[in-house]
Amino acid sequence: MLAQQIGFFDRICAMFQFLKKIASPFTKMGSHLGQRIRFLFSKKIDDAAYEEMERLFYESDLGAHLSMELVDKVRSLLKKNPDMPTEEVLEAIRNHLRSILGPAPQPISITARPHVIMIVGVNGSGKTTSLAKLAAHYRKNNLKVLISASDTFRAASVEQLEKWAKATGSELVKSQPHSDPSAVAFDALAGAKARGIDVVLIDTAGRLQTKTELMHELAKIRRICQKQIPDAPHETLLVLDATVGQNAIDQAAAFHGFTPLTGIILTKLDGSAKGGIIVAIQHQLHIPIRWVGVGESADDLQPFDPRAFVDALL
Numbered sequence: 038m039l040a041q042q043i044g045f046f047d048r049i050c051a052m053f054q055f056l057k058k059i060a061s062p063f064t065k066m067g068s069h070l071g072q073r074i075r076f077l078f079s080k081k082i083d084d085a086a087y088e089e090m091e092r093l094f095y096e097s098d099l100g101a102h103l104s105m106e107l108v109d110k111v112r113s114l115l116k117k118n119p120d121m122p123t124e125e126v127l128e129a130i131r132n133h134l135r136s137i138l139g140p141a142p143q144p145i146s147i148t149a150r151p152h153v154i155m156i157v158g159v160n161g162s163g164k165t166t167s168l169a170k171l172a173a174h175y176r177k178n179n180l181k182v183l184i185s186a187s188d189t190f191r192a193a194s195v196e197q198l199e200k201w202a203k204a205t206g207s208e209l210v211k212s213q214p215h216s217d218p219s220a221v222a223f224d225a226l227a228g229a230k231a232r233g234i235d236v237v238l239i240d241t242a243g244r245l246q247t248k249t250e251l252m253h254e255l256a257k258i259r260r261i262c263q264k265q266i267p268d269a270p271h272e273t274l275l276v277l278d279a280t281v282g283q284n285a286i287d288q289a290a291a292f293h294g295f296t297p298l299t300g301i302i303l304t305k306l307d308g309s310a311k312g313g314i315i316v317a318i319q320h321q322l323h324i325p326i327r328w329v330g331v332g333e334s335a336d337d338l339q340p341f342d343p344r345a346f347v348d349a350l351l
Contacts, residue, residue: 070097070311071127071351078123087112097350098282099313103320107133131347134316138343142300142325145272147180151229151237153262153269156302157255157292158276160243163304163330165194167276168238169201170330170338176205180235185225186211187218187258188242198240205335208234218242218254219261226265239270252295259296274327276302277318285314289322300327302338312350315341 073093077086087108094104107130114121114129154171158164165188172182184202188194192214202209210225222239229237239262241255262269275298277285285303292298303315306329315326326341 070313074127074351075123078126082115094313096311097313098311098317100283100286100317100320103137103317127351131351134347134350135343137316137320138347139319139325141340141342141344142327144340147235149266149268149271151183151226151234151266152271153226153237153239153266154272154274155239155241155255155258155262155270155296156274156276157241157296157298158243159278159288160191162243162276162278163302164243164276165197165240167274167302167304167328167330167338168240169198169205170335171328172201172205172207172236172238173335174338175236176207181233182207182236182238183225183229183232183234184209185222185237185239187221187225188240189214189216189218189221190242194240207238208232219258222258223261223265226262226269230265252291255292255296272299273297274300274302275324276304277314279303279305279312279314282311282314283317286318286321289318289324293322293324298324300325302328302330303341304330306331312346315346 070093074090077090077093080086090111091104091108094107095101099107110129110133111126114126156164156168156171168184172184175182182205184198184207186195186198186209189212195211195214199209199211201207208228210221210228212221212224218241225237225239228234239258241258242251259270259273273296275289275292277288279285281288289298289301301318301324303326306312318324319326326343328338329341331337331339
C-alpha cells in the first residue's frame, strides 16, 4: 500500500512539473502586464489612466491599433457601468483577445505521404533548431522523417541538421555548399517518395525580408516542390523570434507575400518576450500561431494554446 501511495505521489509530482514547465513561460511573460493593469484600476480611472493603459498594452507588443481598440472597449464598458469590478473588466479584455486568437489550432492530419513542410525565417530566429524539434516530434509519433538541408548558403546549418538527424533518427538529404537550394529540395522529395517517408521538413536559407532577390528563392523552391508533388508544400511555417516585437509583423507580411504561410512558429517565449506580438500578428495578418518555443530542448516546442496564453497575459 505504501509503495502504491509513493508511486501515485511520484506520478502527481511528475504531472505537476510537466504542467509547470508549460505554463511558466507564459506566466513570466504576462505577470508584469497583469499586475500593472490591476494597479491602474486601484486608482481613479480618468483620461490619464486610459493613456497609461494604452501605453501598457502597446509596450506589451499588442500594437498601436489593438491597444487603442482595447482602451476604447474598456472606456465604453466603464461609461455604461462605472462600478464594474476590475476582474469583470479584465475578463472582457480576455474575451476580446480570445476572439482574435480563436480556438486552438487543430493538429494537421497527415493524409498525403509524404507530407511536406517548408520552414522559412530570418537568420537568428531559431529556424533550423525549430525544424529539428519538429523532426523529434514526428519521430516520437513513429513517423518516418526526412530533412532537406536546403540552406546551402550556411555550412553550419547543414552540420547542425546532420547532428539533429542522427539524434532523432531522421534521414537527411544534403548537397555541396552554395549549390542550388531548390535542387536539394527536388532530390529530397524524389527520395521521400521512393523510400516511403511520412514527413519531409525543408530547411531554407535565413534571409532578411527586405532582400527581394533572396525572397524569390523561396518561391522557386515552392515551384520545384510542386513538380514532384503537385500540392506541396502542404505547410509553410514561418519561424519568428518573439523578442523582436513589432518587427515580427513586418517579417510575417513580407514572407507571406512571397510564399503563402499556413502557420507561425514563435520562438524564445521563455526569454524577454512580452508576448503581445502573438495577438498582434493574428489581429493584423490572420496567420495562426501553430507552435511556440519555450526552451532549448527537443521537448520545448509545444502546440500553441491561445486560452492559456490569454489567461497568463492578464
